Amino acid sequence: MMIEQVADPMPQAGIAKVVLELDVNNHPGVMSHICNLFARRAFNVEGILCMPVSDGKRSRIWLLVFEDHRLEQMIRQLEKLEDVLNVRRHGAEHEVFERLEGFFH
Numbered sequence: 722m723m724i725e726q727v728a729d730p731m732p733q734a735g736i737a738k739v740v741l742e743l744d745v746n747n748h749p750g751v752m753s754h755i756c757n758l759f760a761r762r763a764f765n766v767e768g769i770l771c772m773p774v775s776d777g778k779r780s781r782i783w784l785l786v787f788e789d790h791r792l793e794q795m796i797r798q799l800e801k802l803e804d805v806l807n808v809r810r811h812g813a814e815h816e817v818f819e820r821l822e823g824f825f826h
Contacts, residue, residue, distance in 0.1 A: 738767060738813035739788045741796065746804040747773050747780040754802055755782065764795055768818055779806070783817045 745751050752771060759766050768785035786792065799808050 737788045738785055739792065740811040740813060740815040740818060741784040741786060741799070742809040742811060742815075742817075743782040743784070743799065743805055744774075744807040745780050745782055746806065747778055748804070751780070751804045752782070754804065755784075755799065758798055758802070759784075759786075759795070762791065762795065764791060768821075770817060770821065783815070785813070785818050 743755070745755075752769075756766065756769075764786065766784050766786055768783075770783040771780055773780045786795075796808055796810065799805050
C-alpha cells in the first residue's frame with residue numbers, strides 16, 4: 722500500500738491571496754477533481770465560484786487561495802487535468818470576489 726505524503730500547510734497570517742480563474746469542460750465530476758487536487762495536498766481554498774459560460778459546454782471556476790511556495794506546483798498540476806482548458810492567475814483584488822463580499826457582510 723502506498724501512502725501519499727501531504728505537505729504541511731503554511732500559516733496563513735500575512736500571506737497574500739490570489740484568484741485562479743479556470744476554464745473547464747462542464748460535466749459532472751470536474752469540480753470534484755479540482756477540489757480533490759487541493760485537498761490531497763492540504764491546500765486550503767478560501768472561496769469558490771463556478772458558472773457555465775456561453776452554450777454551457779464549458780464553465781469558468783474562480784478559486785480564492787493563499788499564495789505560498791506550493792502555488793506554482795498546484796497551477797502546473799491543475800493544467801494537467803484533462804478537463805482544465807486554461808488557468809489564469811489574478812491578484813486578490815480581482816472583482817469577482819470583491820463584488821461577492823457584499824453578500825456576506
